[in-house]
Amino acid sequence: MTNPVAISLNVNGERVEAHVLPRLNLADFLRDHLKLTGTHVGCEHGVCGACTVRVNGDIVRSCLVLAIQAHEANIETIEGLSDSGEISDLQAAFRERNALQCGFCTPGMLMTAQDLLKQSPSPDRDAIREHLSGNYCRCTGYQAIVDAIETTARMRVEGRP
Amino acid sequence: MKASAFDYVRATSIEDALGLLISHGERAKVLSGGQSLLPAMNMRLLAPELLIDISGLAELCGIVVKASVLSIGALTRHVDLLRSPEIAEYAPLLRDAVAHVAHPAIRNRGTIGGSLAQADPASELPACMLTLGATIIIRGPAGERRIAAREFFLGIYETALGSRDLLVAIELPAAPKGSTPFFHEFARRHGDYAIVGLAAQGVVEDDRFIDLRLGYFAVGDRPLLARVADILVGIAITPAALAEACSALDDELDPLEDQQASSAMRRHLAKVLLTRCTSALLARPDLCTGAFV
Numbered sequence: 247m248t249n250p251v252a253i254s255l256n257v258n259g260e261r262v263e264a265h266v267l268p269r270l271n272l273a274d275f276l277r278d279h280l281k282l283t284g285t286h287v288g289c290e291h292g293v294c295g296a297c298t299v300r301v302n303g304d305i306v307r308s309c310l311v312l313a314i315q316a317h318e319a320n321i322e323t324i325e326g327l328s329d330s331g332e333i334s335d336l337q338a339a340f341r342e343r344n345a346l347q348c349g350f351c352t353p354g355m356l357m358t359a360q361d362l363l364k365q366s367p368s369p370d371r372d373a374i375r376e377h378l379s380g381n382y383c384r385c386t387g388y389q390a391i392v393d394a395i396e397t398t399a400r401m402r403v404e405g406r407p
Numbered sequence: 408m409k410a411s412a413f414d415y416v417r418a419t420s421i422e423d424a425l426g427l428l429i430s431h432g433e434r435a436k437v438l439s440g441g442q443s444l445l446p447a448m449n450m451r452l453l454a455p456e457l458l459i460d461i462s463g464l465a466e467l468c469g470i471v472v473k474a475s476v477l478s479i480g481a482l483t484r485h486v487d488l489l490r491s492p493e494i495a496e497y498a499p500l501l502r503d504a505v506a507h508v509a510h511p512a513i514r515n516r517g518t519i520g521g522s523l524a525q526a527d528p529a530s531e532l533p534a535c536m537l538t539l540g541a542t543i544i545i546r547g548p549a550g551e552r553r554i555a556a557r558e559f560f561l562g563i564y565e566t567a568l569g570s571r572d573l574l575v576a577i578e579l580p581a582a583p584k585g586s587t588p589f590f591h592e593f594a595r596r597h598g599d600y601a602i603v604g605l606a607a608q609g610v611v612e613d614d615r616f617i618d619l620r621l622g623y624f625a626v627g628d629r630p631l632l633a634r635v636a637d638i639l640v641g642i643a644i645t646p647a648a649l650a651e652a653c654s655a656l657d658d659e660l661d662p663l664e665d666q667q668a669s670s671a672m673r674r675h676l677a678k679v680l681l682t683r684c685t686s687a688l689l690a691r692p693d694l695c696t697g698a699f700v
Contacts (some may be wrong), residue, residue: 248412268458271445290408291446292513292630304486304515310445311516314415315438315460361511379597380510 253317253346258326266313273297275313276323284324284353288382295381298354299323305361315404333360336398345394347385354381359395367403371396410448414457421466421546424573427459429548433570435459439482440578442509442517443501443525467520467575472497477579481520485509488519497581498539500588500608502622506530507590510598520574523559524564526629528663529600531592533560534630538606538622539579547572560629583618586610589684593676595667602668605680609688617642621684626677629660634659639685649685649694675699 250265257280264279268306271290276282276303280380288294290309297308300322327333339345355378362369362377369377374392383391418424428435436455438444439462447453461467467482469542470493477497479488488505495502508514508522522532523543536543536556543559545552551675559567568574582588592604598666603625610618619640621633630688635656662673678699686694 248414251415267412269410269412271449274409290449292442292509295510295512298512305512306516307442307512309449310442310513312415312441312445312458312553315441315462358512376597377511382513 251314253314255319255321257318257321258323258329258360268312268314270313271309271312272299272301272311272316272321273308275316276308279313282323282325284328286350286353288350289334293380293382294351295354295358296351296355297379299388300357300361305357319394325359327357327360335401336360336363336394339394339398339401340391343390343394343397345387345390347383347387351383351385355391359391359398362395363399363402368399369395408449408451410445411451411454413448413455415460415615416457417463418481419463421464421573421575424459424461424464425546425548425571427457428571428573431457431459435570437461437524437573440484440516440518441521442513443521443527443594461573470494472581474582477581479519479577481574481576482518483520485514485517485519485522486501486511489514497692498579499582500590500606501532501535501579502607503588503590504535507531507592507594507598507601507604513598519577523577524566524568524574526562526564527600528559528563528627529602529604529625529627531590531604531606531624534604534606534622534624536577536579536622537630537632538608538620539582540620540650542578543567543574544576544578545572546575546599551575553578557632561666562628565629570603582608583610585612586618587688589687591680591683593680603662603673603676603680605677605684607684607688609684611689614689614691615643616688619688623660623677623680623682624671628663631659633681635681644685644689644691646694646696650697652685653681656681 254263273287276285286296288296292307292310299308435457438460467480471478485508512574532534541556561650589607592601606622619636621636623631635652638652662670664670682699
């Protein structure tokens with residue numbers, strides 16, 4: 247009954263082997279076991295978006311995935327996207343436009359925004375809002391967040407750094 | 408909050424999953440995308456002793472069209488429905504509806520089978536199944552059963568699925584020639600559960616409906632295929648006829664009251680949707696007048 251189970255997965259390009267209880271969700275595994283605390287835990291029932299990570303390339307709520315389900319999966323967290331430079335322009339645009347206040351929602355916002363920009367290089371403001379609809383910012387700084395994403399999209403299309 | 412302790416097993420085949428369900432019955436829950444089950448467990452609304460993970464069963468994935476019937480595997484994710492050319496062509500209502508199911512990160516994991524088995528009365532896909540005349544395919548201890556969608560949804564989170572059953576697929580007849588979908592829901596933010604929603608499909612000839620199906624959701628304890636559609640078929644729709652239909656709709660609804668809306672507000676919004684749907688499908692902006700626009 248509820249003994250730890252061995253899992254093996256890839257996190258930000260590194261092989262990770264661990265033993266986890268079935269009840270442990272992926273967000274807690276990343277934060278508590280791997281100390282990747284950029285993934286935030288807000289509501290723990292899929293409403294706030296603060297725990298958004300990539301599993302096999304798709305963004306998901308890591309509070310609604312069990313760590314045991316991530317066995318043999320490829321996980322990318324905000325630390326991975328940040329270290330690789332994949333979203334450095336997006337991060338700069340967030341800083342520039344003051345698109346974060348307390349910063350709690352920011353990792354999830356960046357993960358979701360990058361997901362949108364990969365699928366749709368020139369989204370309009372409505373499309374940005376729709377894609378971000380599952381991410382709460384309780385400082386309510388949405389306008390600046392949408393601005394920053396719109397700016398990043400434009401700069402990428404124009405090929406500017 | 409965190410889920411309470413449970414055991415976990417990965418099913419290796421449908422037969423394996425069925426065997427586990429037979430052994431464990433009500434103590435077990437089937438895990439597919441987990442986007443309804445895991446929140447309920449995190450909030451301790453559910454505390455199964457065992458999760459049977461079927462998410463690795465490739466035999467439950469995919470969309471096939473054969474002889475004007477769409478067959479959708481239970482593990483087909485919302486994002487797969489949204490991107491499928493077959494769904495866009497043969498069940499455009501479903502494509503329109505899925506865009507309103509939660510948010511991208513949830514659509515990447517949530518499955519059609521999970522959504523139907525969950526049977527939240529405010530969710531979109533159960534109502535679409537009624538409107539589209541779906542058949543739900545179930546495997547259980549006595550073999551395969553095929554249940555019409557209108558007999559599948561029995562109440563809040565309640566379906567014809569028994570504790571030893573597995574929902575394996577959904578069959579939809581291809582949308583009839585000349586039919587047009589109408590989907591709209593009122594929600595606090597895009598992707599949230601609806602306050603009231605309507606998933607409709609109509610066929611119009613010479614400015615009249617020759618077929619109309621109205622699948623309402625969040626207007627009672629289960630999705631509703633509104634009988635009021637019959638009033639609107641075959642007649643020249645006037646503002647008076649539409650007002651009569653709105654009044655008849657009232658008798659069919661039994662909306663719940665919750666923190667999102669009163670029962671009276673839901674009744675009002677259902678009539679607004681009937682008015683907008685009729686006006687849109689008939690391309691008659693003049694019908695959008697009066698109290699319910």
